[in-house]
Amino acid sequence: MHELAVTEQVLTIALRHAAAAQATKITHIHLVVGRLSSIVDDSVQFYWHLIAAGTIAEEAVLSFERRPAQMRCLACAAHFTLADQRDFTCPACGSPDIIVIGGDELLLDSMEIETGAPADPPALPAVGAPEME
Ligand SMILES: [Zn+2]
Known part of the structure; x- marks a missing residue:
């Protein structure tokens, strides 16, 4: 499954960064998903529960931000950027010969962690995650 491989990649990167920051827990992970990506948010979340079990990322909340495709x-x-996904023509010249150069990927944008050291400032400002459908 595509989502499984991608989710494993995200977990690996997240754990590596968390280890570098001496995190004791990953609480929130912000992912950026290209609009053209076939990634299904629910599938990533599903696999996350399976593969992150037993790690410090086990209880991390995943949030997904969709970004338009770069053409x-x-x-x-x-x-x-592809504003209308039913209109696959160039807005400048009308040509249908357009290619995707970005926006079909899934990226680990940022994450929030706990370090177990209350004196330390948080690595990232606490921001409310947008409600995802
Ligand atoms: Zn053109």
Whole structure:
């Protein structure tokens, strides 16, 4: 499954960063997902519970932010974001010869951790996660 491999990658990266920061717990992970990605949020969350069990990321809340796809026109070389996913033509010249150059990936954007040392300032400001559907 695609999501399983991606989720494993995210966990590996998260744990590596957490170890470097001497975290005792990962509480929140912010992921950025390209709009064209086939990643299903619920699947990632599902796999997370399986593969993160027993790690400090076990109880981490995952939040997903969708970002528009970055496109490039092969006819006129214009770069643009894909605003309407039913309209696969270049807004500059109208050519249908456009390619995806970004926005089909899943990235670990940031995460919140606990270090077990109350004197330490948090690594990231506490921000409310947007409600995801
Ligand atoms: Zn064009």
